[in-house]
Amino acid sequence: MQREDIRNGLIVSCQPVPAGPMDKAEFVTGFAKAALDAGARALRIESVAYVGAVRSAVAAPIIGIVKRDLSDSPVRITPYVSDAEALADAGADVVAFDATDRMRPAGVEDLVRAVKAKGKLAMADCSSLKDAERALAAGADFVGTTLSGYVGGPEPVDPDIDLIAAMRKLTPYVIAEGRIRSPEQAAAAVRAGAYAVVVGSAITRTEHVTSWFHEALAKAYGKAEERAAETVLAIDIGGTKTMAALVKGGAIIDEILVPTARAAGPDSWLAAIADKTGHWRDRYVRVGFAVTGLVQDGRWSALNPATLGIPDDYPLAERATRLFGKPAIAMNDAQAAAWGESKFGAGSGGNLVFLTISTGIGGGIVIDGRPLSGLAGHFGLIRGPSQGRSPLEDETSGRWIAAEALKAGHEANAAEVFEKARQGEPWARAIVSQSTLRAATLCRDIQLMLDPDQIVIGGGIELAAGYIDEMRDHLKDIAPRLAPHLLAAKLGSRAGIIGVADLAGEGG
């Protein structure tokens, strides 16, 4: 064969776990054929006997090796010249051997010479760039990263992509090999300059692959069980009231409501909650805060000081951890609610946007099974191009509805305006219709920005009969493929509490 025969190819190493149930010629040949059927270009086979067996079954290029555990040398892969010759005779097209700088029975030059004398190509299994330099000087046709991570020290988990890139500066004939366990890692090896890529364990060592999955499952099930059994103290600090609840497995088992002493500030809010929940102290293991405003890395700031005056960058998670004596996390309430609805409420899988229309407007975004944090979802703050006012916070929310009613000469809160609209009062219908139109327009825009699978509407307003229906009505002329899929929230005012309790359990 020519070197070009394996260019840009996948080489599957068919080396069963020694003495395992798959360590038989028929299985090695079966793996080899299956790999070639699925697009592999070449094979890497261990032992003279298996090279012979596979050679008689397939025509594809074979890289042959012999593995030996020697008492006087750490070199395992094709240590002897006689091994190299026997592999060539059995039908290997390439003979690979250990090319590390360690105590060895045969020199790299001798091995290269023997392989070439048989008219075959020589592959040097290297552990470092220095190994590759020496092997190339000795006439090796290919250098492989095979032994990187196997000449002492703990065995790494990831492939040595840097070594591939470094070797590529010496020669184009770099074979990437060792711990390539996913198609993504194989592609990374290609990007680093690999001439061909060897994958072994991830395809042909059933025991290894099974144990990777088994361990991951055991860990995930263990964690899920642990979390479902844990009780979390979840606290939602809002502009007017604070709710504290004990939450277990997505369900509230106890709750209390206290007014938020707005003027007193966060230290005193926390102290009040700690005081009111003191009798629960032994019942929870973690604490989660869902709060109005902006939370970044556990630090809390006001986005709309009219809702609640929070000092800039207040270290909420840290203070709470100290005060409650349990690990605490903090998140924006609507972002936490988005997670709650996604996992335990209206969500039906896929990406979800949660929009809460209440006194103000907030939101949260769940993408790829994770809630976004920071500024993401603060829809209430969106501005139109030429407006100083927000079309949402200022002209859609409950606060705006009540203000509009007053302008029209009616002193009424949002709930009363809805009731009047339901009774057919034209002034009330006009206000509600404007609010639903703006909310519907926001959902249409969100659809174009994020293309979520569903937009869940929550907050006080959604409780008003017909609000979501009216939003849908405003959207009815949109082509179906552009239209947002609107759903009513299911967890009500507890979505944030349930969401943050679940996230608090993820902490470790």
Ligand SMILES: CC(=O)N[C@H](C=O)[C@@H](O)[C@H](O)[C@H](O)COP(=O)(O)O
């Ligand atoms: C270090 C050593 O002895 N490597 C051996 C070389 O042939 C094999 O045990 C590996 O399976 C082969 O290199 C492929 O690597 P992976 O199985 O990680 O895809």
